[in-house]
Amino acid sequence: MRGSSRAAAKSGLGALAEVIGSIDPMALADQLFAAATTVDGNATLRRALTDPSRDGAAKDALARRLFGGKVSDQATHVIAVLAGQRWAEERDLTDTIREFGVEAIAENADRAGRLQGVEDELFRFERIVDSTPALRDALTNRQGDLKGKAELVTRLLSDKAAPETVALAVQAVGSRSDRRLDAVLDGYLDLIAKRRGQLTAVVTSATELGGAERVRLSESLANLYGRPIQIQSILDPAVVGGLKVQVGDEVIDGTIARKIDGARRHFGA
Template identity: 35%
Template sequence: MAGVSSESLAAALAALEAKLPTASLQLAKDLFGILGTVDSSAGLRRALTDPSRSGDEKSSLVKQLFGGKVSADAVEISAGLASSRWASARDIGDALETLAASVVIAVAENKSAVSASGLTGLESLENDLFAFNQSVESSHEVQRALSEPQASPAAKVTLAEKLVPGASEEAKVLIAQAVTAPRGLKVTKLVRRFAELAAKRQERWIATVSVTRPLTETQTSRLQTGLNALYGRELKINMNVDPALIGGIRIQVGDEVVDASVAGRLGQLQRQIA
């Protein structure tokens, strides 16, 4: 997904953030359900991505189709997507899939945030998805069963859950979606995509700290306290000793970088005088 579709998805993900702290798995299931309807109708996809129709028209169509059938939040999210611009008819479905998966991942994240463990829920989700893929990839018989067009969705879900009997509810939702609606992909490839989204979310809880020499326990403790206060969460610190920094410290949390190193300041100066 690129260009205008990428911009529309980015805007939708940014808007979704406000709903994620209280999101439920039912919201994700509603969004996946809407995705199923959109995927089943080429005419509907064209109508929702037609550049000649106004955003309000397309948004109203979503509300007419799904209002009262799924949660108000699911309708609002989907209507927002419809009002945006898309480069191709498939892109709106890809966006719905990403938003629904993001909700599931946030539910896992919120479970761990309650206990201030930060990564527990996300790590468990990622581990469950990896375990499922390993089980599938190790058995040609399972691969055939999951790709068998005559097999019912319920049978595929039952088989999938047997492969990871201890999986979390969040993992089960994503795995069930992958085995019943892979949308032209191999099941394991879609599950891997979901795992990558979880890993991306996980970066929000990890502070990668680069220093020129190891910090003392007292310095590390102070840094931990300061970062937790700054980001409002319990961060996991990954310490990296990098003599190339010359001096100072470099911290990365997700996409945000705080560079107080001599090397960073020199690089900035070089860019200014170039």
């Protein structure tokens, strides 16, 4: 998001903080997700709530009239405060409403002491989808039935993952068709990592990292980035040896496969 939208989202966090303690966070998340879907599906409404030439108080009042009585007072307040801000792009408003829904789910998991578990489960779900072509096709087919996708995810995860993980996965597969599923899940993981005050390092290796090796790597990366690091592992025999480490957009590739490819290019093989 561009500058004005980032500032708008930051302003809205105060409204979320005001209400999060007075409502079931999972219920709040459901209501925020539903509101975002409603606004996304109505171009006229979306433009009215994000029109930069319109007074913020008027947009706030419009949101309260539209959503008051249809969702909780808490959800209405959050949506109205966000609508009253200035947005660089129309979709930034609904993307932020959804992000606040994710924040509410993370709050619920945090209260229950299972936020790290949700992060791990969501990461594993992303890897399973990525490595299973039939499942990936079923969940990313733009012509697919959203209800069917949600039911499939629920069947896959309901007995194996926390309710927050299931809720996030269901929301991800039902997200806007112009966004890749892996990008949506990565966004959720980033939000959870930030909430936990840490960064996530995705480490690709040919064999499973040992406990001591994970600790040393985590400590080294923490020293490099100045923040605690959560290690998420991916096994890929194609790397042969060494490690590929990705933290955000930064990639440190020390794999043997990369060195072999470099040598081939050097010698024109």
